[in-house]
Amino acid sequence: MKCGILILTLLLFLSACNDDRSSEPSPAIGLLDESLIICNEGNWQSDNGQLSYLDAMTGELTNKWFRSVNGFKLGDTPNDIIQINDTLIAISVNWSNIIQYINPDGTACGATENVPNNRRLCTDGQFLYVTSFAHICGSQTYEKGYVAKIDVASLRVVASCGVGWEPDGIALYDGRLYIANSGGYAFSESHDYETSISIVDAATMTKIGDIMTDCPNLSGPISRAGKFLCINSNGNGSVASPKTIILNCETDEFSLLDFPSNLNASDGELFYTIGSVVENSTGESRSHIHTINPSTMEVGNEICSPEVTSLIGSLEKPYDLYISPYTGSFYFTNARNFTSAGLLYGYSSMGEQLFEPQKLYINPAHILALPRR
Amino acid sequence: MFLDSKYYGDASSYAMLAFDRRHLFSLLIASLINLSSLFAQSSLSDTIAISEVVVRSARDVVSQQRLTHDALRSLPSNNIADALKYMAGVQIKDYGGLGGQKTVNVRSLGSQHVGVYIDGVRITNVQNGTVDLGKYSLSTLESVSLYNANKNESLMMASEYASASTIYLQSHRPDSSSCQLSASVASFNTYKANATIAYKRYALLDCAFTTTKGDYPFEYHTQYEDTTGRRSNSDFKMCRIEGSAFLGGLSFHAYYYNSERGLPGGIVRRLSGLYTDVGREWDRNLFAQMAFRKRFDSIALRSIVKYSNDYLHYRSDYDNNIAVHSNNKYRQQDLYGAVASSYDNGNWSLSASSDLRWSDLKCMAKTTNYITRVDSKSSLAIFYSRGLMNFSSSALFTYVADHHEDEKTTMSHFAYNALFSWRINKWTLRSFYKSVFRVPTLNDLYYNIVGNSNLKPEYTKQLDVGATYNSAWFDVQCDFYYNRIDNRIVALPLKGSYQWTMLNYGRTRCLGVDISAKMNYKWHSLFISGTFQDDRNKTNPKEDAYNDYVAYSPRLSLSAIYSLQVRRLTASLSHIFVDKRYWTTENAIEEPLEAYNCTDVKVGFSLHPLSVEVECQDIFDVRYEMIQRWPMPGRRFSATLKFEL
Numbered sequence A: 001m002k003c004g005i006l007i008l009t010l011l012l013f014l015s016a017c018n019d020d021r022s023s024e025p026s027p028a029i030g031l032l033d034e035s036l037i038i039c040n041e042g043n044w045q046s047d048n049g050q051l052s053y054l055d056a057m058t059g060e061l062t063n064k065w066f067r068s069v070n071g072f073k074l075g076d077t078p079n080d081i082i083q084i085n086d087t088l089i090a091i092s093v094n095w096s097n098i099i100q101y102i103n104p105d106g107t108a109c110g111a112t113e114n115v116p117n118n119r120r121l122c123t124d125g126q127f128l129y130v131t132s133f134a135h136i137c138g139s140q141t142y143e144k145g146y147v148a149k150i151d152v153a154s155l156r157v158v159a160s161c162g163v164g165w166e167p168d169g170i171a172l173y174d175g176r177l178y179i180a181n182s183g184g185y186a187f188s189e190s191h192d193y194e195t196s197i198s199i200v201d202a203a204t205m206t207k208i209g210d211i212m213t214d215c216p217n218l219s220g221p222i223s224r225a226g227k228f229l230c231i232n233s234n235g236n237g238s239v240a241s242p243k244t245i246i247l248n249c250e251t252d253e254f255s256l257l258d259f260p261s262n263l264n265a266s267d268g269e270l271f272y273t274i275g276s277v278v279e280n281s282t283g284e285s286r287s288h289i290h291t292i293n294p295s296t297m298e299v300g301n302e303i304c305s306p307e308v309t310s311l312i313g314s315l316e317k318p319y320d321l322y323i324s325p326y327t328g329s330f331y332f333t334n335a336r337n338f339t340s341a342g343l344l345y346g347y348s349s350m351g352e353q354l355f356e357p358q359k360l361y362i363n364p365a366h367i368l369a370l371p372r373r
Numbered sequence B: 001m002f003l004d005s006k007y008y009g010d011a012s013s014y015a016m017l018a019f020d021r022r023h024l025f026s027l028l029i030a031s032l033i034n035l036s037s038l039f040a041q042s043s044l045s046d047t048i049a050i051s052e053v054v055v056r057s058a059r060d061v062v063s064q065q066r067l068t069h070d071a072l073r074s075l076p077s078n079n080i081a082d083a084l085k086y087m088a089g090v091q092i093k094d095y096g097g098l099g100g101q102k103t104v105n106v107r108s109l110g111s112q113h114v115g116v117y118i119d120g121v122r123i124t125n126v127q128n129g130t131v132d133l134g135k136y137s138l139s140t141l142e143s144v145s146l147y148n149a150n151k152n153e154s155l156m157m158a159s160e161y162a163s164a165s166t167i168y169l170q171s172h173r174p175d176s177s178s179c180q181l182s183a184s185v186a187s188f189n190t191y192k193a194n195a196t197i198a199y200k201r202y203a204l205l206d207c208a209f210t211t212t213k214g215d216y217p218f219e220y221h222t223q224y225e226d227t228t229g230r231r232s233n234s235d236f237k238m239c240r241i242e243g244s245a246f247l248g249g250l251s252f253h254a255y256y257y258n259s260e261r262g263l264p265g266g267i268v269r270r271l272s273g274l275y276t277d278v279g280r281e282w283d284r285n286l287f288a289q290m291a292f293r294k295r296f297d298s299i300a301l302r303s304i305v306k307y308s309n310d311y312l313h314y315r316s317d318y319d320n321n322i323a324v325h326s327n328n329k330y331r332q333q334d335l336y337g338a339v340a341s342s343y344d345n346g347n348w349s350l351s352a353s354s355d356l357r358w359s360d361l362k363c364m365a366k367t368t369n370y371i372t373r374v375d376s377k378s379s380l381a382i383f384y385s386r387g388l389m390n391f392s393s394s395a396l397f398t399y400v401a402d403h404h405e406d407e408k409t410t411m412s413h414f415a416y417n418a419l420f421s422w423r424i425n426k427w428t429l430r431s432f433y434k435s436v437f438r439v440p441t442l443n444d445l446y447y448n449i450v451g452n453s454n455l456k457p458e459y460t461k462q463l464d465v466g467a468t469y470n471s472a473w474f475d476v477q478c479d480f481y482y483n484r485i486d487n488r489i490v491a492l493p494l495k496g497s498y499q500w501t502m503l504n505y506g507r508t509r510c511l512g513v514d515i516s517a518k519m520n521y522k523w524h525s526l527f528i529s530g531t532f533q534d535d536r537n538k539t540n541p542k543e544d545a546y547n548d549y550v551a552y553s554p555r556l557s558l559s560a561i562y563s564l565q566v567r568r569l570t571a572s573l574s575h576i577f578v579d580k581r582y583w584t585t586e587n588a589i590e591e592p593l594e595a596y597n598c599t600d601v602k603v604g605f606s607l608h609p610l611s612v613e614v615e616c617q618d619i620f621d622v623r624y625e626m627i628q629r630w631p632m633p634g635r636r637f638s639a640t641l642k643f644e645l
Helices: A002-016 A065-070 A306-314 B009-018 B024-044 B069-074 B080-084 B442-446
Strands: A034-040 A050-054 A078-085 A088-093 A098-102 A108-112 A118-123 A127-132 A146-151 A156-162 A167-173 A176-181 A196-201 A206-212 A223-225 A228-233 A243-248 A253-257 A263-266 A271-278 A285-293 A298-300 A318-323 A330-334 A341-347 A353-362 A364-371 B064-068 B090-094 B102-106 B114-118 B141-148 B165-171 B178-186 B190-199 B203-212 B217-222 B225-230 B236-247 B250-262 B280-296 B299-315 B327-345 B348-364 B368-386 B389-404 B407-424 B427-438 B458-470 B474-486 B489-492 B501-504 B508-521 B524-537 B556-566 B569-578 B596-607 B610-617 B625-627 B636-644
Touching (some): A034 A341, A050 A353, A065 A108, A078 A364, A118 A167, A127 A167, A146 A167, A156 A206, A167 A223, A176 A228, A228 A271, A243 A271, A243 A285, A271 A318, A285 A306, A318 A364, A330 A364, B064 B069, B069 B141, B069 B556, B080 B090, B080 B102, B080 B141, B080 B165, B368 B442
Parallel strands (some): B114 B165
Antiparallel strands (some): A034 A050, A034 A364, A088 A098, A098 A108, A118 A127, A127 A146, A176 A196, A196 A206, A223 A228, A271 A285, A318 A330, A330 A341, B064 B141, B090 B102, B178 B190, B178 B636, B190 B203, B217 B225, B236 B250, B280 B299, B389 B407, B407 B427, B458 B474, B508 B524, B524 B556, B556 B569, B569 B596
């Protein structure tokens, strides 16, 4: 009996001795035409938002880049990243209630606190515009959500304007801000999902008007191709199905396409979209991958190349799609099961693979390219 | 024939309506039970005095850990979770402070697979399936027992077979009239008052009131942060009134609990405390239960009825809250009836039982939802004992029917277990196999956009081999176990970061060994326990997280309690060590939570009718967390003055 216990203990001990939890390194990368910063959302309330940095000069990927450069954490659930000018990058750190600024080398250079529950960003180089789900902006209160204007020189909020419930995506065109209102808290709050796109004059931060789309829950990023915007509607899970809205900012008229574009990007001419519809009955996800010519409203069923399209279609959970404004290269991420490290993929505009899939961190959601220094 | 049954007739006829005719097994069991009920009724009519049932039990067949009344009183503990953490194989999830939710997980099977029973009746939460152990007091308990698998008595209710592990809270049964009043003052503006009155051997009344600001300090000092602060919005106030009455084989228990608490969030990077996410919760729980046992020669009968009414109010619609504004109320009712009967015939006995539970849940959130659930369980068990050998086996049939928005969905399943033991002198060798399944909770199925009405049940399988050594002053037991969970019910953000969906996803496997020992010598007693386990993710071999340790499962945990009782002086010293725990599914991407040691001490002095107790928890002020970013309070003191007649 004693002998049996001893043997079992030994076996258990040996089986448990394999405590090597080190991460397998991603395949090596050669020189790249541009560096990439990837914003990993982490898990909500776990204070584990992270930046990953792929260095064009060395081909080296550094996960947890922000904290290794600065010696402190980025915060909880970073939600967007944008380059303001040659020396300044802004990150909306949603649940930390801050906009964090960094230099292109990753060093932190200030933060703005007065936009809690911040969501997405856009900029004209002089000012930064941020949407927020909250109702407070400094001493100002709003019934619904708002958009705040931050002076890049002082990093202070200089104006704000109330819009719809839970405003999410934001884009700037000809001095006007287009804000997609989601009403994302409709599951609990007394209002319904929003169907409106608010237009705000960026100079005066006064609301010009609303475009009513009849498409509920406008959420996700907004991409711009010339005078056109691509906006996703998640639908309401029952009667209203997900849609893609193509808005002409010159006329404020829009067209609808009968598929979602949860992820969308533009090369300045076309929109590239990845959408998924989750069947409530089975929990299974059906993906929609398209290219949209906003001028003609022609819709293609391919992104980059047939191989890339097929690859995207095979991913467990595509989590961001980004087209470099410098090289036209396609980058996308896969969040996999949302609890393990996600992956980064890169392809040239001709469909050539730039590097093997790179392992990032939990929920890699936002990519930013920087020209090679 | 069902309608005539005094103790079960109405319930069983209701059960039969809910049953599908195909379920012949449950029909057989119900019929068997009803026969015994009829027998019991006819016998009762001739009986005036009700004597207590002596329960035949092969107590060593399953591994059992037990803290008795004296041991519980010697612990510097506030609640049942504090006591259970000393037992082998137990992992507590504690969000910190008196108001922080405390749930228990045994052998890494998940908190929803642990059945918690007060005087043999299961505490249920049809909404989310977990029991917040912070709501239940130690002061009224005779003992706290943990069984892996389940007890091995012949008069078990069907629902007692339905959990992977079972925790029994046995109410203290007074032996004389007494009155005890106590008042405590403790760290973080904590004040407690308690009154316990006992009347002979018949009744016990216990009232408690607690209030705390809960603003304990916390610290994080790592390579990447240097954070200090105080918990805010963590105040807690509660009132509890509990009473028990006993008369022969009849026992009655009533419970009322009312609380208000702040819900502090996880500690995340903030530049200041300017903006907050403020949530508050009000709970009200009420239940009344009555149990009856009776033996008539070779036939024994046990029956239970229970009604519970729970109310939960969550609010976050405050102007200064920067997150979602909610004002949700939930009302649950639960009506439970159960009967078990057994037949003993020398070496073997047969037991049959059937439970019927009707629950409803009314969610008054943005829209009002009303859901009802009928949960019926029937079991058939056989016990065989010959010489030094014991064997038992049971089959459990569960049938669940939900009614939601004019739709009816049903689930049914068979589960089995088998237990075996062999006694050799002071040693007992034993083994068990048990399979159970967990029905998705109403939150899993129907909660707003999260719920998935197509969820399948979650399955667990357990295999255990162990041995116990008993002597006059020294007991030790050791168990090796293998667990497997299939079809885990998890939440995944399939519709975007803020829109979660419940899914059946994942499989885990756990290998482990539990060891516990008890020693008593004169004034001294010592309880030591330890768990070594290897709990791995076995979901998908293609995933990087495959074969990684399951989040929050430590490989090693140790505990010890030393108690001394010399005339008027009592003292105890307790210590816990919990090894590092990974908190991410893929272990390699984050540093684990650090291992921690926590030492508590308590000293009491009695000079009748007064006694004083002073305690210090976490005397070395070790800062640790059980849940990532939810810090536990550090060193804290408490002084209690008691007056006893």
